[in-house]
Amino acid sequence: MRIRIHRGTREIGGTCIELESAASRILLDLGLPLDATDPASAPLPGVDGLADGSSGLLAIVLSHGHRDHWGLVPRASPRIPLVMGRATESIMRAAADFIPDGVALNAAQHLEHGKRMQIGPFAILPRLVDHSGFDAYAMEIEADGKRLFYSGDLRAHGRKARLFEALIETPPRDVDVMLMEGSSLGRLAQDEAFPTEEALEEVFVERFRETPGIALVACSAQNIDRVVTVYRAAKRTGRTLIVDAYAAEVLKATGTDSIPKPVAGWPNLAVFIPQRQRQQLKQKGIAPLVDSYRAFRIWPGQLAGHGARSVMLFRGWMMSDPDVVNVLAGARLFWSQWDGYLRDGSPGAALRADCERRDIPFEVVHTSGHASPGDLKRLAMAVSPRRLIPVHTFERLRFPELFNNVMLVDDGEWIDV
Numbered sequence: 001m002r003i004r005i006h007r008g009t010r011e012i013g014g015t016c017i018e019l020e021s022a023a024s025r026i027l028l029d030l031g032l033p034l035d036a037t038d039p040a041s042a043p044l045p046g047v048d049g050l051a052d053g054s055s056g057l058l059a060i061v062l063s064h065g066h067r068d069h070w071g072l073v074p075r076a077s078p079r080i081p082l083v084m085g086r087a088t089e090s091i092m093r094a095a096a097d098f099i100p101d102g103v104a105l106n107a108a109q110h111l112e113h114g115k116r117m118q119i120g121p122f123a124i125l126p127r128l129v130d131h132s133g134f135d136a137y138a139m140e141i142e143a144d145g146k147r148l149f150y151s152g153d154l155r156a157h158g159r160k161a162r163l164f165e166a167l168i169e170t171p172p173r174d175v176d177v178m179l180m181e182g183s184s185l186g187r188l189a190q191d192e193a194f195p196t197e198e199a200l201e202e203v204f205v206e207r208f209r210e211t212p213g214i215a216l217v218a219c220s221a222q223n224i225d226r227v228v229t230v231y232r233a234a235k236r237t238g239r240t241l242i243v244d245a246y247a248a249e250v251l252k253a254t255g256t257d258s259i260p261k262p263v264a265g266w267p268n269l270a271v272f273i274p275q276r277q278r279q280q281l282k283q284k285g286i287a288p289l290v291d292s293y294r295a296f297r298i299w300p301g302q303l304a305g306h307g308a309r310s311v312m313l314f315r316g317w318m319m320s321d322p323d324v325v326n327v328l329a330g331a332r333l334f335w336s337q338w339d340g341y342l343r344d345g346s347p348g349a350a351l352r353a354d355c356e357r358r359d360i361p362f363e364v365v366h367t368s369g370h371a372s373p374g375d376l377k378r379l380a381m382a383v384s385p386r387r388l389i390p391v392h393t394f395e396r397l398r399f400p401e402l403f404n405n406v407m408l409v410d411d412g413e414w415i416d417v
């Protein structure tokens with residue numbers, strides 16, 4: 001088996017790793033580069049058969065549903081089978097009608113935790129991991145008697161932290177090459193750690209208690225861990241979490257009983273559909289979609305009465321909604337995503353400026369979707385691969401300082417496993 005990383009040896013974004021055994025190949029991830037302004041014109045990696053689906057390229061395997069791991073798939077030949085988690089597929093489908101450049105990808109096969117699958121000469125054992133993206137997998141891959149372990153994106157401080165501990169306790173054995181993400185390197189010092197989702201819940205509880213009006217939380221509806229954190233903090237402070245139709249559909253699409261969603265049995269949850277979204281649903285002919293949660297609806301004209309008893313999952317464009325405008329007295333806004341999205345010129349910066357104009361206090365309450373350096377060290381020690389190759393990092397030169405057996409490679413270089 002040999003591999004080449006098309007993108008990711010020196011950056012986060014555009015992840016794409018090609019594996020070859022005999023005359024067969026698969027791709028792990030096919031992400032959109034972070035610097036790509038237009039997905040339609042970003043160049044495809046130089047992988048034979050990617051554009052025309054010609055022989056030998058057996059599948060594209062997606063570790064999870066973040067765009068930096070699947071964003072170029074719509075540009076690839078539709079003849080190439082896709083493999084991803086079941087919830088990843090259904091969340092993407094649910095989101096497709098609501099987000100710009102949303103697409104519904106069809107999986108030919110699903111990754112399942114602990115269930116080995118065979119794609120040509122490649123035996124793949126997916127392992128569900130803790131990450132800010134739901135249904136994310138690391139993968140052990142065996143071919144030609146060689147073993148590769150790809151971490152995907154992962155962390156140890158989220159709501160599924162026990163999955164990381166399980167990985168440490170029963171790590172993949174006899175690994176020839178480990179491809180490990182290093183997103184946190186350069187963002188945190190070696191001895192620093194990101195706060196846990198549980199610690200974040202405590203912060204939200206405190207902040208919601210101090211907020212006289214509605215608490216607006218700007219986070220991704222697809223960051224399911226975070227939505228759960230916000231929901232729990234809302235419930236603990238006697239508030240109702242208000243979500244829009246997009247978040248409602250994404251929560252339903254998780255297909256997981258323990259995730260709050262607008263179905264019978266979930267208290268402290270309501271659905272408010274902003275005017276612009278109501279129009280969108282009509283235009284797309286999908287208005288009946290929301291009928292199933294009529295009982296959870298806060299209707300136009302009713303939101304103002306809910307301010308002090310509510311937390312709302314929020315995005316910048318909602319600020320001008322006529323109902324939202326009427327519920328802003330005493331409101332506070334909590335930014336609960338990467339602060340990189342607050343850089344000058346970004347939509348986050350515009351939201352912050354909007355809050356300033358409206359005298360709405362703005363505060364960042366967030367934790368990373370990626371493992372702290374200390375947790376990466378624990379993982380590398382547990383797996384102890386013969387060679388450890390950095391991916392998904394801007395700081396590959398930090399790897400040799402922190403981990404054993406590091407091999408630095410270049411984008412596009414073939415490596416024998």
Ligand SMILES: [Zn+2]
Pocket residue numbers: 064066131133153369
């Ligand atoms: Zn991710």
Ligand SMILES: [Zn+2]
Pocket residue numbers: 013066068069153392
């Ligand atoms: Zn990523």
